[in-house]
Amino acid sequence: MSAVFELLCRLSVTLDVDYAPLFCPPNRRAGLDGRPIGENLEEHPRIGVYDRTVVEQFGGLEAMFDAPPWYTATLEGDKIVVVETEQPWDRIDWRPPTDADFLETVTFDDSDERAQQDHGFGDPFAALETGAIGTDLCVPREKIGPEFRNEDLELVHVRVDEERNLRRLDTGAFVRNVVNEDPGDPAAFMMAMLEDVPADAAADELMVSTLLRGVPPAFVRLDDRDDETIVSKVMALDVDVAKVDLLISLGRVAREGGLTEEGLREMDRFLENLEGVEDVEGIEQRIRDRLL
Structure with missing residues (x-):
């Protein structure tokens, strides 16, 4: 998974993409039908890369998600990679890197509030x-x-x-x-x-x-x-x-x-x-x- 994550980040920078989704559950409409992206993207993928201009179209990361994303990092070329939740798919023991040459800055939200939102299970x-x-x-x-x-x-x-x-x-x-x-x-x-x-x-x-x-x-x-x-x-x-x-x-x-x-x-x-x-x-x- 770390290799796939690195490949997503490096390709997004090399190809200078505005939007690159990864892990789109079937019930999410994270595909793009047109531009501008901020008006045509209905939902966000579990993991995705966005150009900063696209994030601004949505009004910032705070406006894009119901809660602060679990992981955000900046890449070369003003790209932002976002992992929405600590459980982006069925594995729960993976953590994206914090120290890699393709990352410029990294932020984790490991707060108790985030943990409750991510894991808030109850029978x-x-x-x-x-x-x-x-x-x-x-x-x-x-x-x-x-x-x-x-x-x-x-x-x-x-x-x-x-x-x-x-x-x-x-x-x-x-x-x-x-x-x-x-x-x-x-x-x-x-x-x-x-x-x-x-x-x-x-x-x-x-x-x-x-x-x-x-x-x-x-x-x-x-x-x-x-x-x-x-x-x-x-x-x-x-x-x-x-x-x-x-x-x-x-x-x-x-x-x-x-x-x-x-x-x-x-x-x-x-x-x-x-x-x-x-x-x-x-x-x-x-x-x-x-x-x-």
Whole structure:
């Protein structure tokens, strides 16, 4: 990865590019359709190089990102390389260089606030009592990755058992452990979900949750097994948008507006209305523009 990073930086300087993206998740629109770049670039890649004039078009780095980028460096020719987050892809132990002949200045944001933003994982089922039921959105452990594809997701109706494990509501089969505290990084969180597997668990049925970043307990809690949750309603949408990202965005909306009963009812109505307009031309792009 360090070699790829160096190649990106050196080519950007040698070719005098205005914009060079690297690591563009499928749900991000980091491609460029025209100029000026500041008016035609919808979203930023996880790692990218920008000419300083392009950064100025956006109003500076502060205006380009929701939070200060994890890593910024200046290159020859007034180029700026930005690594948005400490987890730009599925490896978490890589750090871009701080002392290299192709770098002029380097800035890391290793603050506690940044760490909380990058790693702020939490298990929504940790707030549920023993015996409570809900809907988890899971993938098999071999499908763990930097992005969760809709086709890999499984809606699982679960119960919190006496050992604080999640078991399938219909069969009682073990699904995963409930994680009560953030162990410090995404990889450790994933491992913690399968840290204490009971003897009766089937290896091919072990799963991990995708609902670990900002999804509130109210989105997963069921009062009755025949009810719906915010999670199940999102999964039922027949639209080609990243379902996990949509739930994260709805969680952010809920937190910003205060998670009240009326707010949840409004979100329920919103999702029910979406079910009726799935065939409307351009609806998926509207969802991305407004929520993702």
